[in-house]
Amino acid sequence: xxxxxxxxxxxxxxxxxxxxxxxxxxxxxxxxxxxxxxxxxxxxxxxxxxxxxxxxxxxxxxxxxxxxxxxxxxxxxxxxxxxxxxxxxxxxxxxxxxxxxxxxxxxxxxxxxxxxxxxxxxxxxxxxxxxxxxxxxxxxxxxxxxxxxxxxxxxxxxxxxxxxxxxxxxxxxxxxxxxxxxxxxxxxxxxxxxxxxxxxxxxxxxxxxxxxxxxxxxxxxxxxxxxxxxxxxxxxxxxxxxxxxxxxxxxxxxxxxxxxxxxxxxxxxxxxxxxxxxxxxxxxxxxxxxxxxxxxxxxxxxxxxxxxxxxxxxxxxxxx
Numbered sequence: 001x002x003x004x005x006x007x008x009x010x011x012x013x014x015x016x017x018x019x020x021x022x023x024x025x026x027x028x029x030x031x032x033x034x035x036x037x038x039x040x041x042x043x044x045x046x047x048x049x050x051x052x053x054x055x056x057x058x059x060x061x062x063x064x065x066x067x068x069x070x071x072x073x074x075x076x077x078x079x080x081x082x083x084x085x086x087x088x089x090x091x092x093x094x095x096x097x098x099x100x101x102x103x104x105x106x107x108x109x110x111x112x113x114x115x116x117x118x119x120x121x122x123x124x125x126x127x128x129x130x131x132x133x134x135x136x137x138x139x140x141x142x143x144x145x146x147x148x149x150x151x152x153x154x155x156x157x158x159x160x161x162x163x164x165x166x167x168x169x170x171x172x173x174x175x176x177x178x179x180x181x182x183x184x185x186x187x188x189x190x191x192x193x194x195x196x197x198x199x200x201x202x203x204x205x206x207x208x209x210x211x212x213x214x215x216x217x218x219x220x221x222x223x224x225x226x227x228x229x230x231x232x233x234x235x236x237x238x239x240x241x242x243x244x245x246x247x248x249x250x251x252x253x254x255x256x257x258x259x260x261x262x263x264x265x266x267x268x269x270x271x272x273x274x275x276x277x278x279x280x281x282x283x284x285x286x287x288x289x290x291x292x293x294x295x296x297x298x299x300x301x302x303x304x305x306x307x308x309x310x311x312x313x314x315x316x317x318x319x320x
Contacts, residue, residue, distance in 0.1 A: 014043045014045060014046060014227075015039075015043055015046045015223070015224075015227050016045070016046060016047065017046065017047045017048075017049070018039060018046060018047075018048050018049070018088050018089060018224075018227075019048075019049045019050075019051050019086065019087045019088050019089075020032050020035060020036060020048065020049070020050050020051065020087060020088070020089055020090070020091055021051045021053060021078040021081040021082065021086070021087035021089070021090040021091075022050055022051065022052055022053065022078070022090070022091055023052075023053060023054070023078070024052040024053065024054055025163040025164070026163065026164065026165060026189060027093075027163065027164050027185045027188065027189060028091075028093075029050070029052070030188050030189055031091050031093070031188070031213055032050050032091045033050070034188075034213075035089075035091050035111075035213070035215065035231070036048045036050065038231055039227075039231075042227075042230055042231075043227070051081060051086060051087045053077050053078060053081065054077070075090070075092060075096065075097060075098065075216075078090040078092075078216075079102070079105060079216070082105065082216070082217060082218055083104065083218070088217060088221070088224055089108070089215050089216065089217045089224060089228070090215070090216045090217075091213060091214075091215055091216075092213070092214050092215075092216060093182075093184075093185075093209070093210075093212075093213065093214075094110060094208075094209025094210070094211075094212040094213065094214045094240055094244075095182070095206075095207040095208065095209045095210045095211075095212075097209065097214055097216070099208070099244055099247050099248035100248060101216075103219065104218060104219060104220075105216055105217070105218060105219060106216070106217065106218070106219040106225070107214045107215070107216055108215050108216065108217050108221075108224060108225045108228040108229075109214070109215050109225075109228045109229060109231050109232035109237070110209075110212055110213070110214045110215075110232060110233065110236050110237045110240050111212065111213045111214075111215070111231050111232065111233055111236065112212075112233035112235075112236050113184075113211045113212040113233070113236040113239070113240075114183075114184035114187055114188060114211045114212075115183045115184055115187060115198070115211055116182075116183075116184065116206045116210045116211035116212070116261065117183050117198045117199060117200070117201065117204070117206060117211075118144060118180050118181070118182060118183065118198070118199040118204040118206065118210075119180065119181050119182065119183040119186055119194075119195040119196075119197075119198055119199070120178060120180060120195070120196050120197045120198070120199055121168070121171060121178060121179050121180070121181055121186075121194050121195060121196060122171070122177060122178035122179070122196050123171065123172065124177055124178070125177065125178055125196070126196050126197060127196065127197045128148065128151070128152050128155070128178070128199070128203070129152075131152070131155055131177060131178065133154035133155070134154070134155075134156055135155055135156065135177040135178070136155075136156045136157075136158055136175075136176050136177045136178075137155050137156065137157050137158070137176065137177065137178050137179065137180065138157075138158055138159070138160030138167070138170065138171070138175070138176035138178070138179040138180070139157060139159075139160055139179065139180045140159065140160050140161050140167075141180070141207070142255070142256070142257040142278050143205075143207055143257050143258060143259050144180045144204055145157045145257065145278065145280075146257035146276035146277065146278050146279070146280045146283065147203065147204050147205065147257075147259070147274075147276065147280065147283070148180070148204070148280070149278075149279050149280025149281075150276065150280035150281075150283045151203055151280075153280065158176070160176065160179055164181065164185050164186070164189065164191075167179055167181065168191075168194065178196075180199070180204070182206075182210055182211065183195060183198055183211070184210065184211040201261055201272065204259075205259035205260070205261050205272060205273070205274055206259055206260075206261045207259055207260075208240070208243035208244050208246065208247040208259070208260040208261075209240045209243060209244060210261075212236050212239075212240050214240075215228055215231065234292075235264055235292070238262070238264075238269060238292040238293075238295045239262035239263060239264070239269065239295070240262075241295040241296055241299070242260070242262040242269055242271050242295040242296070242298050242299040242302075243260035243261060243262050243271070243273075243299065244260075244299070245295065245296045245297075245298070245299025245300050245303070246258075246260035246271070246273045246299040246300075246302050246303045246306075247260055248299075249299065249300050249303035249304070250275060250303050250306065250307070250311065250315065251315065255318060256275065256315065256318055257275065257276045257277070257278055258273065258274060258275045258276070259272075259273060259274050260272070260273040260299070260302075261273075262295075264292065265289075268289050268290065268291065268292075269289065269290055269291065269292045269294075269295060269298060270287065270288075270289050271287060271288050271289070271290075271298055271299065271302055272285070272286070272287040272302075273285070273286055273287070273302050273303070273306055274286075274306070275306055275311035275314050275315065276314065277314055277317065277318075278318070282310070282314060284306055284309050284310045284311045284314065285306075286302055286305040286306045286309060287302070288301055288302045288305070
């Protein structure tokens with residue numbers, strides 16, 4: 001499955017032990033500890049343990065993700081631990097979860113979202129608008145890069161890899177004049193003071209699922225799916241399902257600069273999306289509004305509209 005399972009209600013019998021597979025970066029461990037605490041609150045008699053792992057995405061730091069296999073590199077080892085029984089669940093940042101999942105796995109639930117916007121982090125400037133021509137901005141994301149090129153073509157955008165602490169260290173060493181990070185990660189680690197400004201969605205539309213945590217397990221584990229349902233947030237699940245439907249329909253990966261962002265507005269789902277050339281020389285935008293229960297079809301419709309307005313040509317260029 002590629003979206004959160006509606007799942008049954010929590011079973012009467014409480015779990016005795018749950019093992020969480022997690023990456024070992026500070027942010028990933030915070031996320032796993034957060035879910036661990038919530039599960040222990042729900043099931044006081046349950047032993048919840050962490051299985052820390054290093055993924056290929058964590059190991060390959062000298063090349064952009066788009067060049068080495070994309071964000072799936074952050075989940076493969078965790079999924080192997082689920083398959084061989086070393087772990088019961090894996091906690092992911094939803095923006096790192098591939099848009100198409102193997103049939104053996106499911107997203108048991110998606111938890112309430114943190115702020116999904118991108119953060120501008122700099123020791124010298126307050127915002128992108130304050131930066132002079134030629135100033136260097138670091139980001140690991142073609143999505144961010146294309147939008148910065150489109151709105152601030154005079155800036156120099158260069159690749160930035162590594163975990164959150166590594167990226168901040170490179171900024172502090174003067175390798176970059178500013179870096180763009182997900183606001184959610186900084187907030188979760190108590191580093192909100194590093195944020196000089198949040199980039200409005202109109203300037204940097206977020207990645208599908210950004211700011212949301214997803215819990216993955218084997219599709220056959222109906223017991224786990226039931227136990228995890230109290231952690232699910234219906235509004236976040238609807239928004240993220242719509243966003244992922246856009247990206248999935250457009251073959252979304254690290255190689256395609258695209259964004260999709262949904263939010264609830266007066267009881268309706270408001271979905272925006274874009275596809276761009278990596279250099280920002282062409283950027284196609286569209287938006288749709290609909291009922292939350294139609295999240296998947298709304299995402300597909302938006303993807304179709306983007307294709308009709310020129311995204312098809314951009315995707316063909318990138319695929320060459």
